[in-house]
Amino acid sequence: MNYTGTIKLKIKSQEISDITDGIEDIVKESGIQNGICNVFVVGSTSAIIINENEPMLVQDLKDSLEKVAPSKEIYHHVENAYSHLRAMYMGSSQTIPVKDGRIVLGTWQSINIANFDVDDREREIVVMIVGD
Amino acid sequence: MNYTGTIKLKIKSQEISDITDGIEDIVKESGIQNGICNVFVVGSTSAIIINENEPMLVQDLKDSLEKVAPSKEIYHHVENAYSHLRAMYMGSSQTIPVKDGRIVLGTWQSINIANFDVDDREREIVVMIVGD
Amino acid sequence: MNYTGTIKLKIKSQEISDITDGIEDIVKESGIQNGICNVFVVGSTSAIIINENEPMLVQDLKDSLEKVAPSKEIYHHVENAYSHLRAMYMGSSQTIPVKDGRIVLGTWQSINIANFDVDDREREIVVMIVGD
Numbered sequence: 001m002n003y004t005g006t007i008k009l010k011i012k013s014q015e016i017s018d019i020t021d022g023i024e025d026i027v028k029e030s031g032i033q034n035g036i037c038n039v040f041v042v043g044s045t046s047a048i049i050i051n052e053n054e055p056m057l058v059q060d061l062k063d064s065l066e067k068v069a070p071s072k073e074i075y076h077h078v079e080n081a082y083s084h085l086r087a088m089y090m091g092s093s094q095t096i097p098v099k100d101g102r103i104v105l106g107t108w109q110s111i112n113i114a115n116f117d118v119d120d121r122e123r124e125i126v127v128m129i130v131g132d
Numbered sequence: 133m134n135y136t137g138t139i140k141l142k143i144k145s146q147e148i149s150d151i152t153d154g155i156e157d158i159v160k161e162s163g164i165q166n167g168i169c170n171v172f173v174v175g176s177t178s179a180i181i182i183n184e185n186e187p188m189l190v191q192d193l194k195d196s197l198e199k200v201a202p203s204k205e206i207y208h209h210v211e212n213a214y215s216h217l218r219a220m221y222m223g224s225s226q227t228i229p230v231k232d233g234r235i236v237l238g239t240w241q242s243i244n245i246a247n248f249d250v251d252d253r254e255r256e257i258v259v260m261i262v263g264d
Numbered sequence: 265m266n267y268t269g270t271i272k273l274k275i276k277s278q279e280i281s282d283i284t285d286g287i288e289d290i291v292k293e294s295g296i297q298n299g300i301c302n303v304f305v306v307g308s309t310s311a312i313i314i315n316e317n318e319p320m321l322v323q324d325l326k327d328s329l330e331k332v333a334p335s336k337e338i339y340h341h342v343e344n345a346y347s348h349l350r351a352m353y354m355g356s357s358q359t360i361p362v363k364d365g366r367i368v369l370g371t372w373q374s375i376n377i378a379n380f381d382v383d384d385r386e387r388e389i390v391v392m393i394v395g396d
Binding site: 166167168181182183184186188189191192193195196200221222223226227228229230231236237238240241262263264 | 341342353355392394
């Protein structure tokens with residue numbers, strides 16, 4: 001058995017937005033009790049990140065990525081290389097178990113989308129659940 | 133068909149521990165011959181890492197993460213920002229194929245849990261297998 | 265329902281090679297219309313990366329990884345620690361939704377294998393699809 005849902009949202013440049021509720025709704029709609037949920041963002045300058053969405057920590061992540069893939073550096077891919085690099089370090093999808101009809105997440109784990117591009121974007125997230 | 137197992141272990145701060153055997157046992161119990169195995173750690177300061185668990189290399193990983201997300205830096209999220217950051221760079225889950233009743237791993241690939249938190253922890257890892 | 269395919273290729277040291285077409289062929293062969301596709305590289309010095317395979321950007325990624333996990337540094341794991349570290353930062357697998365018989369990818373997203381080892385290698389990639 002499988003079920004797909006889509007989340008679309010407008011997201012500012014460098015914003016990191018919590019989409020856990022939207023994913024939980026799709027899992028509930030699916031009726032799947034046990035299986036695997038894959039959350040994939042369409043677009044090569046965005047990432048899906050599982051962690052605590054706490055404003056101070058989100059700022060720390062932005063500061064850390066600014067050191068690892070600086071926005072001001074000279075790159076070969078001139079437009080937005082740092083956006084792509086940040087997306088690669090964080091990853092374009094996350095996969096989570098579904099148990100007893102719910103995604104398994106710790107108290108401080110939420111599922112977030114990051115838009116690392118230089119502009120605001122409308123992003124599409126595909127949620128695919130496989131199980132029984 | 134799906135099957136879930138759980139691994140619980142006590143793990144020291146900054147320890148990286150090999151859980152391959154525990155996962156292989158769960159795959160065997162499942163009876164699933166071919167499918168996908170998702171290994172997910174509950175908790176936002178831990179990560180699941182697939183690589184060689186060789187003490188010298190583990191030290192190199194710790195040294196590398198100390199540069200990327202330093203433990204001594206001043207962060208906005210004061211308690212343990214570096215623990216969260218390291219977890220985000222490594223990722224809270226890994227997904228692996230199951231073929232002929234066994235997880236597919238190269239000779240030097242093992243599945244490890246890392247506890248990046250400032251304290252020792254008891255951690256729970258959910259292993260979910262979907263297939264036939 | 266599940267289906268496995270294997271991609272084998274010769275790949276130079278530090279090369280990043282697009283394997284999207286090979287994966288799409290395996291998904292088509294599988295006949296699976298909706299589900300999840302797991303792409304896993306066997307070997308602890310390789311990674312699977314989803315992003316744009318544009319030569320300038322690939323150079324930027326190599327430059328970035330050279331800063332994060334430098335090839336010239338002194339490591340404890342002497343032979344090829346930087347190869348393992350780069351593989352850990354990028355990840356040894358990627359998981360993608362399959363919808364209407366095709367993997368879901370954005371216009372600029374391709375699936376790539378990176379060989380971070382110090383030598384050229386022959387690499388095996390296992391593609392496992394689970395769904396209906």
